[in-house]
Amino acid sequence: MLDPDLIAQHRQELRRGTTSLACLALLAATPDYGYRLIGRLADLGFEVEANTLYPLLRRLDKQGLLSFEWDTSEARPRKVYATAPAGIELVSLLRADWNRLTEALDRMDRP
């Protein structure tokens, strides 16, 4: 029986870095604001806390991978993020890497 803490630790290591990729990929498909993006990520099995996601969005924006527009149609103004061309390019690069890893894992003999 595996120790749950051990599983959690290895899972965390495996998932580290996938959040940015998931955000960029989702926002390339449909632009969205932070809170709804958390919901979309959760639906896909990416559990991301608000205190991680919002600083991440801002960082990706500063890196030129995301762009945003203010949505002022409701009482509370919201930043609606969309993946910038540079972000789309990065997604395709990272996705190719990810696929290579998946293929490599599939090629390995299963225990």
Next chain:
Amino acid sequence: MTLTDRYVTATLSRLAEDQRSDVESQLREAIGDAVDDRIDAGVPAGQAERDVLNEMGDPERLAASYADRSLFLIGPEYFLAWKRLTVLLLWIVLPIMAVLIPLGGWIDGDGWATILGTTVGGTLTVGVHLVFWVTLVFAAIERGRVKASDVTEPWTVDRLPEQRDATVTWGDTAGTVVVIALTTVALVWQQLWPWARTADGEGLPLLDPSLWTFVLPALLVVMGIELAAAIARQMRGHWTMRDWWLNVAVNVAGVALVAVPVVGGEWLNRELFAEIGWPDAATDLTIANLEWGTLAIVAAVAVWDIVDSYRKARRAR
């Protein structure tokens, strides 16, 4: 002021001026959306706000995340360089302080309790300062976004420590033999061929002649044991922990044999000093100062020898 206002203020106060309005709008959006969602799900407004802010966590942590600030003093890139430098400096500086401070106290003519106190306190203070300032510099480098490769050399195999030989070296043994021989000769010499005489031609040795009833012969025996042990070790070729224990016993015995007459004020020959008229009015030094100084040197050598032989014995295991 609502809880949210206080939370936003607490977060923004940790951020640079030019980031604040940007982060504030995003933060209010994030909190507002999450609170609304909970209220729609039937949570009372006040409770919803509390829950959301609790989940957002420590504002200082959130601000650090926004500003890309590290939440550690010295990170893994610099930790080893920091540790090596700190340990190296402590090894160099503290022994020097531990010698200089008592020397200064002794020159000032302080009592042994005062000297002990200032030595322990002063060495400790210097150590604390040293660790503090080295840490401060490294913490500044860590935050200065300097690349570790600019400050530290990359590790290569050339930095592997030498595999030190566990065997007994001829140099060590020769050193021990020479020191013991010189000390023995000096002890006998000062008694048989004293460099000062009284007016009627009686010799005045440097050490109190009454010590020959027990202390000096005992010292010669202790040195004889040390000599035999050193030669036996050389023939055996390697150190053992038993060598170390014997070394501790010999050193403790040697220090004790010097300490007893020093405490009793009968290590140096008072008659000799009376004859040569020193110490005179021109100096603050007393004969007792000289005796305690001798004891301090003997004790320091003994401590060094115990530490050194422990390392050698441990290496051989």
